[in-house]
Every structure is written in C-alpha cells, then in structure tokens.
Amino acid sequence: RSKEQGRNQVTMYHESMKKDNDKMLFVEQVLRNAVNHDHFILKYQPIVDGDRQVVAFESLIRIFSEQETLFPDEFIPVAEDTDLIQSVGRWVISHACLKIMDCQYNISVNVSSKQFHQQGFIMYIDQMMKRFNIGKNNLVIELTEGVVVGSFNEIQYKFNRLKEMGVMIAIDDFGTGYSSLEYLRQLPIDYLKIDKSFVFDLDKDNSSRVIIETIISMAKHLNLQTVAEGVETEQQFSILKDIGCDYFQGYLFGKPGDLLTLS
Ligand code: C2E
Ligand code: MG
Ligand code: MG
Ligand code: MG
Numbered sequence: 001r002s003k004e005q006g007r008n009q010v011t012m013y014h015e016s017m018k019k020d021n022d023k024m025l026f027v028e029q030v031l032r033n034a035v036n037h038d039h040f041i042l043k044y045q046p047i048v049d050g051d052r053q054v055v056a057f058e059s060l061i062r063i064f065s066e067q068e069t070l071f072p073d074e075f076i077p078v079a080e081d082t083d084l085i086q087s088v089g090r091w092v093i094s095h096a097c098l099k100i101m102d103c104q105y106n107i108s109v110n111v112s113s114k115q116f117h118q119q120g121f122i123m124y125i126d127q128m129m130k131r132f133n134i135g136k137n138n139l140v141i142e143l144t145e146g147v148v149v150g151s152f153n154e155i156q157y158k159f160n161r162l163k164e165m166g167v168m169i170a171i172d173d174f175g176t177g178y179s180s181l182e183y184l185r186q187l188p189i190d191y192l193k194i195d196k197s198f199v200f201d202l203d204k205d206n207s208s209r210v211i212i213e214t215i216i217s218m219a220k221h222l223n224l225q226t227v228a229e230g231v232e233t234e235q236q237f238s239i240l241k242d243i244g245c246d247y248f249q250g251y252l253f254g255k256p257g258d259l260l261t262l263s
Pocket of ligand 3: 196229
C-alpha cells in the first residue's frame with residue numbers, strides 16, 4: 001500500500017512538472033507573438049511625495065492582445081530565459097523615452113539584470129535619450145539587487161556612465177535580495193525602493209516596521225532617497241511618513257493606468 005502511494009506521488013510530481021512545462025511553452029509562444037506583432041503596452045503608476053503630489057511614474061509592461069493579457073511576473077522570467085529580453089527591454093526603453101518627451105514627467109523603467117549586463121545596453125539608452133531629447137534626471141532606471149553580482153568594475157563602470165548621461169538609478173524591491181552594503185556605498189545610487197512585502201505588514205507586524213526604519217535610517221546616512229512600494233492604506237502612509245520615507249507608490253494613490261499626454 002505504501003508502495004502504491006509512493007508511486008502515485010511520483011506520478012503527480014511528473015504531471016505537475018509537465019503542466020509547468022506546458023505553461024512555459026504557452027507563455028513563450030504568446031511572448032514571441034507579442035514581440036512580432038507589437039502586443040506590448042506600458043501602464044504608468046504614480047509616485048507621490050508626502051503631500052500626495054505626483055513626482056514621477058513607474059512604467060509597468062503588459063502583453064495585451066485580443067486573446068489574452070499577461071502580466072510581467074509571468075513573462076519576464078521567460079523572456080530572460082530565451083533571449084527575448086533584449087527585444088522586450090528595448091521596446092520598454094524606447095516607449096518610456098517617447099512618453100517622457102510627450103508628457104515631460106519623470107518616468108522609471110524596470111531593467112532586468114540580464115538586460116543590464118548585455119553588451120550595448122548603455123549605448124542603447126544613450127541613443128534613445130538623444131533621439132527623444134531626454135533631460136537630466138527625467139529617466140530613472142530600476143534595477144534589483146540581483147544586478148550587483150559579477151564583476152564589480154563592470155557594474156561600477158555602467159552605473160557611472162548612466163550618471164554621466166543624466167539617468168537616475170533606483171534599487172528595486174530593496175530588502176529582499178543580498179546586496180552588500182559596501183556596494184551601496186560605492187555605487188552612484190539615487191533611490192532605494194522598499195519592497196512591498198514590508199509595507200504590507202507595516203500596521204500588523206512590528207518586525208516589518210523595524211526593517212523599514214533600518215532601511216530608511218541607513219539610506220539617510222548614505223544620502224539616498226527612499227520610495228515605499230505597495231502603499232494601500234492611509235495607516236501605512238502615515239506610519240511611513242512618520243518614519244521619514246521620502247516618496248510613496250501604491251494603490252492608495254493610483255493603480256497602473258494610462259498616462260495621457262499633455263501636448
Ligand atoms: P516592481 O518593479 O516591483 O513593480 C511593482 C509591482 O507592484 C507592479 O506589479 C505593481 O502593479 C504592483 N503594485 C503597485 N502598487 C501596489 C499595491 O498597492 N498593492 C499591490 N498588491 N501591488 C502593487 P506588476 O506591474 O505586475 O509588475 C511586477 C514586476 O514585473 C515588477 O515589480 C517588475 O519587477 C517587473 N516588471 C514590470 N514591468 C517591467 C518591464 O518593463 N521590464 C522588466 N524587466 N520588468 C518589469
Ligand atoms: Mg520597479
Ligand atoms: Mg518593486
Ligand atoms: Mg518586483
């Protein structure tokens with residue numbers, strides 16, 4: 001009997017593996033189709049200051065076609081595994097730059113680690129900034145802590161080049177990765193984005209509050225500005241302001257949506 005159970009478990013394991021694999025292939029197919037037929041859209045979510053004034057927008061990609069809508073958590077990992085990340089990443093940067101030119105807001109783009117490390121990444125940003133006449137500090141690049149693995153010299157060189165070009169740099173999902181504090185000190189970073197998992201628990205869980213306080217106090221010492229992600233309630237907003245967070249992003253202020261051009 002126990003043997004039978006064991007066998008069933010093995011079968012179930014294989015079936016779920018197969019399902020994951022089918023799902024992966026499906027996502028890859030939708031993604032290739034999106035690259036070929038331009039099925040991407042960028043949504044924009046406001047980032048506000050303590051007075052709720054909008055200071056910037058974060059661009060967030062989706063695949064949108066008649067058949068389906070896919071969110072980035074589903075297809076960005078597949079894009080990274082298949083080299084499609086190059087096309088997706090360039091699409092995002094060029095469209096965000098076009099939007100900056102149109103609306104003159106500061107806009108941030110998410111750049112995956114693989115894209116950042118690709119040859120030609122800096123040159124492409126430089127080209128787009130010139131083509132769309134992007135001013136100093138209008139473009140923000142969000143990188144996760146995962147980017148800071150590999151050759152420190154290469155990373156430092158690329159960060160410095162971005163700063164020379166007038167690009168702002170944010171570390172996304174801060175607190176969930178393994179970045180060394182020494183790197184933070186040595187790299188020209190402008191913003192730390194505090195991961196939403198800490199913000200979610202802020203009014204229930206004291207340890208999340210302590211973590212956020214620690215991040216903010218460290219950021220102040222290093223002269224970095226802080227952005228809290230995933231702010232959904234007035235209570236979270238008010239605690240974050242008390243702790244000294246600089247900027248805020250979350251459903252309380254606006255969901256990712258369309259950004260109408262001013263001109
Ligand atoms: P992220 O950069 O940390 O973006 C924040 C995510 O949190 C977004 O999910 C946003 O819609 C969601 N969010 C914002 N406020 C709230 C809130 O108050 N509550 C909750 N529950 N969620 C909130 P989204 O758009 O699904 O994107 C997920 C992740 O996919 C992003 O996390 C980013 O890592 C990645 N991503 C998005 N767009 C791009 C892109 O253009 N390129 C690359 N490489 N990655 C992208
Ligand atoms: Mg982000
Ligand atoms: Mg984030
Ligand atoms: Mg994230």
